[in-house]
Every structure is written in structure tokens, then in C-alpha cells.
Amino acid sequence: MSELKRIPQHVAIIMDGNGRWAEMRGKDRSEGHAAGVEPVRAALRAAVRNGVRFLTLYAFSTENWGRPQAEVDALMELFCQCVVSEEEELVRQGVHVCMIGDRSRFSEKVRAALSDIEQRTADGKVLTLILALNYSSRSEITRAVRQIARRVEAGELTPGQIDEETISRSLDTAAWPDPDLIIRTSGEQRLSNFLLWQASYAELWFPEVLWPDFTEEEFDRAIEEYARRDRRFGLVKGK
Ligand code: IPE
Ligand code: IPE
Ligand code: MG
Numbered sequence: 001m002s003e004l005k006r007i008p009q010h011v012a013i014i015m016d017g018n019g020r021w022a023e024m025r026g027k028d029r030s031e032g033h034a035a036g037v038e039p040v041r042a043a044l045r046a047a048v049r050n051g052v053r054f055l056t057l058y059a060f061s062t063e064n065w066g067r068p069q070a071e072v073d074a075l076m077e078l079f080c081q082c083v084v085s086e087e088e089e090l091v092r093q094g095v096h097v098c099m100i101g102d103r104s105r106f107s108e109k110v111r112a113a114l115s116d117i118e119q120r121t122a123d124g125k126v127l128t129l130i131l132a133l134n135y136s137s138r139s140e141i142t143r144a145v146r147q148i149a150r151r152v153e154a155g156e157l158t159p160g161q162i163d164e165e166t167i168s169r170s171l172d173t174a175a176w177p178d179p180d181l182i183i184r185t186s187g188e189q190r191l192s193n194f195l196l197w198q199a200s201y202a203e204l205w206f207p208e209v210l211w212p213d214f215t216e217e218e219f220d221r222a223i224e225e226y227a228r229r230d231r232r233f234g235l236v237k238g239k
Contacts (some may be wrong), residue, residue, distance in 0.1 A: 012057075015059065021035060035212035038212075043214065132194065137194060144171050179195060
């Protein structure tokens with residue numbers, strides 16, 4: 001951590017406001033999602049430039065399946081297109097793409113595209129990009145509890161041995177540190193089932209900007225805001 005400016009090691013973004021951005025322009029909501037790709041590139045560039053090591057993007061929640069089928073289909077198509085269009089640049093920047101969420105519900109085509117990008121970027125050392133796809137915190141925790149129960153059933157673990165570490169290590173995010181900063185665009189001030197366990201001590205930042213209008217400067221502003229925050233983790237400062 002820099003003494004001059006505190007940089008969050010892990011930034012997570014709830015990319016919200018695509019639909020409103022499109023509706024304000026009399027466009028289809030899907031066009032808002034398409035317009036949300038360039039800001040992803042901007043966030044990545046800004047994260048790399050600032051020395052952020054982990055960037056998690058909430059791209060599709062388990063609840064988002066309930067949207068109109070045409071919108072869901074357009075999002076799935078967009079994920080597949082992006083895997084192809086972004087690969088070269090991701091590799092060039094040293095970005096390693098990973099995923100959290102339950103991918104079993106995706107079509108074979110989407111699953112193949114996701115595995116492909118994970119494999120092709122596996123050598124990236126500069127930044128880990130974690131895509132939350134068919135993700136929700138409650139579903140992740142439910143899957144983790146099932147996994148722990150199976151270990152208890154198998155005699156690998158006693159109930160008394162289950163501690164916070166056991167739970168953290170059973171979540172999809174086991175390999176990475178908790179987010180230091182969570183940004184949600186579009187002015188909404190809620191987490192919408194995102195990283196509820198991992199966000200315990202995250203700083204939260206809610207800019208008004210709609211996701212398609214998000215820029216590198218907006219990311220820098222969030223980093224500056226984070227540097228001003230006084231993280232106490234329940235302790236008393238200086239003691
Ligand atoms: C976020 O934008 C993107 C996804 C949920 C996939 P929204 O589509 O939720 O945009 P609003 O909130 O309707 O404006
Ligand atoms: C959260 O946004 C999910 C993503 C950004 C992928 P939503 O737009 O789905 O959340 P709500 O409905 O406003 O809570
Ligand atoms: Mg929304």
C-alpha cells in the first residue's frame with residue numbers, strides 16, 4: 001500500500017444504469033448494454049494505471065434471468081461477442097479473466113466462450129478481472145453451505161471446526177482478497193445481492209453517473225474518495 005496515496009487492492013463495481021441510459025435516448029435497453037462495453041474498457045485501463053490488482057464486475061445477477069427474454073438473449077450474445085473482441089487487448093494488458101457465479105445455467109455456447117477467455121488469459125499477471133455472471137451472494141453462500149455440509153457428512157470436518165475461514169474458502173471468491181471499495185453507478189444505493197459476505201468492511205461509493213457514461217476519470221474520482229476514507233475495522237485509531 002502506497003504511503004502517498006492509499007490504493008485499493010480490490011475494486012468491485014455494480015455496473016448499473018444501462019437500461020435508463022437507453023430509455024432516456026428512446027433506444028432499446030439492449031443498446032444500453034452494448035454501450036456499457038466501452039466503460040468496461042475504461043475501468044480496466046484505469047484500474048491497471050492505478051495499480052489495482054483485482055477488479056470484480058457485476059455483469060449478470062441470478063435475478064436478471066427474470067428480465068424480458070429478448071434482453072436476456074441480447075446480454076448473452078454480448079458476453080460471447082466481448083470474449084472475441086476483447087481477448088487480444090486483455091492479453092496485451094496482462095489481465096487474467098476469472099469468473100464467479102453458477103455457470104451451469106448458461107448455454108453451452110456461453111460456457112464455452114467463458115472457458116475460452118479464462119484459458120487464453122491465464123498467464124495475465126497485472127490484474128485479475130473477476131466477472132460476476134449468474135451471480136448472487138445468497139446463491140453463492142447457499143452453494144458454500146452445501147459444500148461444507150458434504151465435508152462434515154464425509155467426516156472431513158466437525159461442526160465445531162467451521163470458522164470464518166472455512167466459509168470464506170468455500171465461496172467462489174476463495175482465491176482473492178475481499179473488496180476494499182465497491183462502486184455502484186446510477187445513484188442507486190444498494191448492493192442487490194452482491195458480495196454480501198465479502199463486503200463486510202468494504203468502502204462504498206455511489207456516483208450518479210449511468211454505467212454507459214462511466215469514464216477513467218470517474219474511476220480516478222472513486223480512488224481519490226477511497227484514499228480519503230478512514231478505515232477502522234472496528235478498532236480505535238492509533239491505539
Ligand atoms: C445494469 O444495468 C446491467 C445489468 C443488470 C445487466 P440495468 O439494465 O440494470 O439498467 P437500469 O437499472 O435498468 O437503468
Ligand atoms: C444489479 O443491478 C445487477 C447488475 C448490475 C448485474 P440490477 O439493476 O439488477 O439491481 P436492482 O434490480 O436495481 O436491485
Ligand atoms: Mg439496474
